[in-house]
Amino acid sequence: MNAKLLLDKLEKITTWKRREQRAPNKPLLLLYALARIEQGKTRLFKYSEVHEPLGNLLREFGPPRTVVHPEYPFWRLENDGVWQVAWPPPLQVRERRTQDVSAATLMEEEVEAGFPPQVQKLLEKDPDLRRRVARMLLDAHFPTTLHEDIQSAVGLDTEWETTRRRVRDPEFRSKVLAAWRNRCGVCGFDVRLGRTSLALDAAHIRWKQAGGPDVENNGLALCALHHRLFDRGAFTVQPATRKAEQGPMEVLVSDLTAGTRGLQESLMRFHGSGLLLPEKEDQRPESAHLLWHRKEVFRGPAHDSAGPG
Numbered sequence: 001m002n003a004k005l006l007l008d009k010l011e012k013i014t015t016w017k018r019r020e021q022r023a024p025n026k027p028l029l030l031l032y033a034l035a036r037i038e039q040g041k042t043r044l045f046k047y048s049e050v051h052e053p054l055g056n057l058l059r060e061f062g063p064p065r066t067v068v069h070p071e072y073p074f075w076r077l078e079n080d081g082v083w084q085v086a087w088p089p090p091l092q093v094r095e096r097r098t099q100d101v102s103a104a105t106l107m108e109e110e111v112e113a114g115f116p117p118q119v120q121k122l123l124e125k126d127p128d129l130r131r132r133v134a135r136m137l138l139d140a141h142f143p144t145t146l147h148e149d150i151q152s153a154v155g156l157d158t159e160w161e162t163t164r165r166r167v168r169d170p171e172f173r174s175k176v177l178a179a180w181r182n183r184c185g186v187c188g189f190d191v192r193l194g195r196t197s198l199a200l201d202a203a204h205i206r207w208k209q210a211g212g213p214d215v216e217n218n219g220l221a222l223c224a225l226h227h228r229l230f231d232r233g234a235f236t237v238q239p240a241t242r243k244a245e246q247g248p249m250e251v252l253v254s255d256l257t258a259g260t261r262g263l264q265e266s267l268m269r270f271h272g273s274g275l276l277l278p279e280k281e282d283q284r285p286e287s288a289h290l291l292w293h294r295k296e297v298f299r300g301p302a303h304d305s306a307g308p309g
């Protein structure tokens with residue numbers, strides 16, 4: 001095993017099998033395991049240690065699902081060649097690869113897992129490789145607005161430059177901002193310094209990581225705050241009427257949002273209100289992309305004081 005081989009294997013894991021649905025289980029567990037190396041902890045660790053933290057990571061950064069399965073990546077990663085499960089004898093023959101191993105079994109049998117010794121050695125001695133691995137996993141599965149929050153939640157140093165500090169597609173940004181006439185689609189924020197718009201982003205509705213294209217109808221001009229809230233699923237956007245793209249669009253805020261200062265002023269007051277839209281119809285958000293956001297990102301249900309639900 002060398003660094004290149006490891007990165008190749010990880011790249012295979014990060015290839016989405018089903019482009020539509022997000023699959024953050026394995027990358028989040030791998031990031032958690034990387035953080036353990038940073039913290040100088042042992043190579044193998046029990047499932048019971050990770051059950052709750054990984055469940056929380058999945059609930060917070062994974063797609064909105066009623067049930068999360070932190071046990072899946074804990075043993076399924078073994079098939080990807082970058083993970084080792086220390087199966088206790090009773091589990092070796094019976095359940096291995098033939099059926100799902102439940103969280104309860106993993107706990108009862110005190111099953112341990114972690115990077116294989118060679119991988120662990122590589123990662124331990126090479127901080128730069130750890131950084132590259134973290135960056136690859138984050139880039140492949142999450143928009144950059146989430147990277148710092150995820151790093152901090154798994155216990156990785158947030159000073160790490162895991163996000164390339166360049167604008168990925170300057171053309172996408174300028175097209176989207178122009179379509180929205182340089183203002184946030186939610187709040188209308190349009191502060192400029194000279195001729196430059198400040199803190200205004202072109203957000204992808206369907207993430208690039210999920211195959212979202214760099215075209216206007218997959219974009220939303222959002223201020224930095226609303227961009228972050230949108231990528232975290234605190235609100236979504238949907239057609240206010242059935243006639244999708246032709247009609248108005250409304251902002252729907254998640255019922256799970258809470259807070260005191262800022263919640264009303266920055267978010268709740270836009271709930272059920274119209275999104276500012278580009279004049280040209282073909283530049284307005286496409287309903288298929290909005291639907292993806294609603295299913296894979298939005299922390300529903302919507303607050304019930306407005307909208308069709």
Ligand SMILES: [Zn+2]
Nearest residue numbers: 184187223226
């Ligand atoms: Zn805004």
